[in-house]
Structure formats: structure tokens, C-alpha cells
Amino acid sequence: MSHKVFPDVFRKIVKACSDVEERRFSAASSVINDAGFSPCGRPSLRSLLFSQPLSCNVRMYLARTLAPIVLLALTSASPFWARAQKPAPPKVTTDLPAGTMQAKATTACSECHEARIILQQRLNNAAWTKEVDKMTKWGAVVDPADREALIDYLSKNFSPDKPAYEPQRTAPDKRGKTSK
């Protein structure tokens, strides 16, 4: 039975991956398209399992159906998503680090800006408190019950003693060499 179910499940997962990615980019799609970017990052298992828009049932379903594939991926030379989408596009998004507040922080912050803005900060608890409160005032949806945990998550992951963030570069553009 499994050999019949597998392709079906695989198709569903690939569809779910692209759906989630589309949702993640929808708020910024015009910006990204207008800027000439390709609106595609590789599908992230994290977003599949933890993204807010998916219902709990769907998350459980995905978690269970994904599991064998994840194990397969972990035992092979390259991850399955790299082989499922060839050629692999450059990864243009980045994720917040794992933690109990990862999903909620991603949801609260990425409505307006991407994770990179957070990844590059190196702030103490007092400064993060100010930032979280400012951003909440500016529309970030943070449940008051989660405020402390969110500040704690940011303070621990992005404290002044962490090594400096290593930014990516834009690719060389030949037109850049000759333009005014």
C-alpha cells in the first residue's frame, strides 16, 4: 500500500510547501516582484510544521506524513527538497532560530519585515523590551501572555555577546560594471 500512497502524499506535501511559501510571501509579493526577485525560497519544514495559518489538524497530518520523508532525507546525501526542485533557487529568506517562541515571533514580526532585521540585532533585555513594545504599538500581534517569553527568546538569541551576523551579498551583476 505504501508504494501507492507515497507519490500521492509526496504531491500533497509539495503542494503544501508551495502554498505555505506563497502565503509567506504574499504580503511582500509586489515588492519582491517589482524589485525583480524570484519569489521562491526552498520550502521549509519548519514553516510547514509551525506556521500559524495551518490548522492543528493539518499540522499533525503533515508532521506524520512528512516524517518518513524527513528520515529518508537525513540519510541521503542531499535533502529531498533540493532534488524535488531543480535547479534550486537561491535561498532569499532566512528563519528565526528554533525555540518555543519561533513560530509566534515569526508570525508577529514577518507581517512587516523579514527575519534578517532581527538576526542582525545584538541587544540586551532592556533594549529588546523597548523594541517589542514599540513594534506591538506599530501593529505586531503579540498576545500579552506571550510578551515576556518573546522578549526572553529575542534577548537570549540576539544578545550583545553573540558573534556578529554575517550578511549575504547580492550576486555580481555585469550591468553593474558598466552602468553609470
Next chain:
Amino acid sequence: MNSRRNFLKQISVAAIAAGATPSILTWALPQQQSVAVPGEDGMVLRSYRFFDLESPVEYFNTWLTPVPHFFVRNHMHEPSELDPAAWRLSLGGEVEKPVSLTLGELSKLETHSVVNTLECAGNGRSLHRPQVPGVQWGKGAVGTARFSGPRLRDLLQRAGVKSTGKHVMFRGLDEVPGKVPPFIRSIPIEKALDADTLVAIHMNGSPLTRHHGFPARALVPGWIGAASCKWITEIKVLDKEFVGNFMSPAYRFPNQPGKPGDSVKPEDTHPVTALSVKSVISGPSEGARLKSGRVAVHGAAWAGGADIAKVEISTDGGTTWSPATLGHAQAHYAWRLWTYDWKPGKSGDYTIMSRATDSQGHTQPPTAVWNPSGYLYNAIDQVNIHVA
């Protein structure tokens, strides 16, 4: 069946752990993979959304910075729709007769050009200690370009500014997410009437690109980049400074230097306007390993509306200083390139430092004035290198 269910439960836990793995790897490993952005050449990607690009300092070896090498700073999302045919620039507020212009009409007005060094107020923010929040710019949120377009003064005169007009506000087409305050700022009427303040529609001889404010942006020379609002569609003469987040508390500087890390009361601050005296070393690069022989030290220096009087170089950690040679190309609001021909006496590790002084007698300090938002970082620049 039970065992299968248990197996699935166990495997789900593994899947969740595995799902987190890419994030951990992403976090732990340097993210050197480049991102293709047409028209932008090898820029440092500070943020993709909002779109913020920094120039590597190695690019500061031409007097005019090519547009694909010019830093980009956005507070909001760039306009999703920019139809030049439908675009209008309105000018109203404290004026006798409001004006509305098409891009064609604007383009037919007398054009003036200004070569201006545009620098983000937060350039160098990442170098402040203690660290402060915001885009963590290194040294490259600065560039020099020839901006062209009608003088703002000509437009204001056409509308007839009333005696009550004290400030001139720019509203752009930036798209504001959530409840974020819009990026609206104003400049004093005196600066707005300056002969070199423009409604720029060209940059280095070509129409502005989208990232730089197409079809029109303000160009407020010698001042922080935030004064030169992009994608402007409305100019409004006000009877006082615009009231909004990006006038206060943002873009303000302590009246008196305080203890680094201390908060500053809003009433003890003033707006950030003109750029500070500053130089950066564009080569050799930090960490360079050089052969013995002659070393060409080079870079750029600027001071807002003031001229650069001299740039000095130290190769002994700041004990002795020697003058650099200033480049011939110059303009009132533009940086000066400089070079210094250095012959290291022996092999070893060296710290090369650059220090600029402007025509008003201001010299780059050893330590920049710390402020809560990390504006106007201008400490003496330095790179550490090794000579074999």
C-alpha cells in the same frame, strides 16, 4: 496497528526535530550564498524586506558611485505601482496657489545638478558600543552621485510661499505596513529655498531607478539621507516642523554627549540634519595580507556642507600622522577621494588609521558620540593588516 501508531508518534517527534534542523544550520553557518538582484552588483544585503543594501567599502574608489553600487535605504515597502503617466507632484499648504505637475511638466523645468555625498544617518551604527537597535550598517551606507532636476525653490516660488511657511514636508508613495507611522519628514524653509536643494529626477545622468525613488525624490544636499525622501508625490508647506515619528523621536541627537547606554529625554535632543566630518579607508581591506613593498592606502572623506581640509594617515596606531593626497575631483557637497603611498619598514601586523578634518576645523574623533539610535558614527577609521 498500535505499534504502527507508536512508530508514527515517534517518527513525528523525529520529524519535528528534523524540521528545526535547517533553521539551526541556517543560524549557525555564515550565509554567504549570494542573492540575485538585477541592477545591484555585489552589495551587502542588510535586509530584503524592507530592502536595504550597503556598499562594500572597497567600492569607494570612484568619485561618482555607479548606481548598482549605491546603497539603498528603505523604511517601508517600495511602491508596488509606479505609473509615470498617472504620477503627479502636488505642492500645497501655506502657499498662494497650489500647484500640480505631471512628470512631463516637471522634466521641462530648468534643471540643476548637484554632486552630493548621500549618507544614511545610521551609517556605522553597528560600530557603536553598547550596540543600538536598527539596521546594523557597517561603513558603507554612503555614496556620491550627480543628482539633477528642478530646484525646489523654483517650485515653491511658482506656488508662492506665504509668510507663515516655515517647513516643507515631503510625502512619498512608500507603502506602510501595519500601524507603522508613515515615513513623512520636513525640512526648514531656509534649506528648502537653498539653490542646491532639488526635486531630483536623474541620478548620474539617468532617470532615477525604483530603489532610488523613481520618478522623483527630494535631494537635500549635505544632510542625512533621510531628508531626501523618495517617490515623492506631495510637497506641503507647513507653519511648523512636521509632527510624526520620523521627525521625533526618530532622527534626533542628544544636545550633550551622555554616558553610553543612558537614555536621553526627548527635550534634550535636536534634529539630525548635516552630516559629520568623516573618512573611511577603502583599501587595503580589513585583514589583508600584503607583500612587502609599497602599499597604496586609499579612501574617501566628506563633511556634509563643509569642505575637507585634510586627511591624515597613521600606520603606528595613532602615534604619528602623515597627510594623504586629496583627489582633484571635488564639489561643495561631495566627498574627496584620497590616497597615501606607504612603505612599511618591516614585516608584521599594522593598524592603518585615517582622520579627516573639515574647513570648519572639525576633526574625526577617536570615539564617536554614542546616542540611543546610533546616528552620525564618525570615529577615526581603521583597518588591521599584515605585511609579509
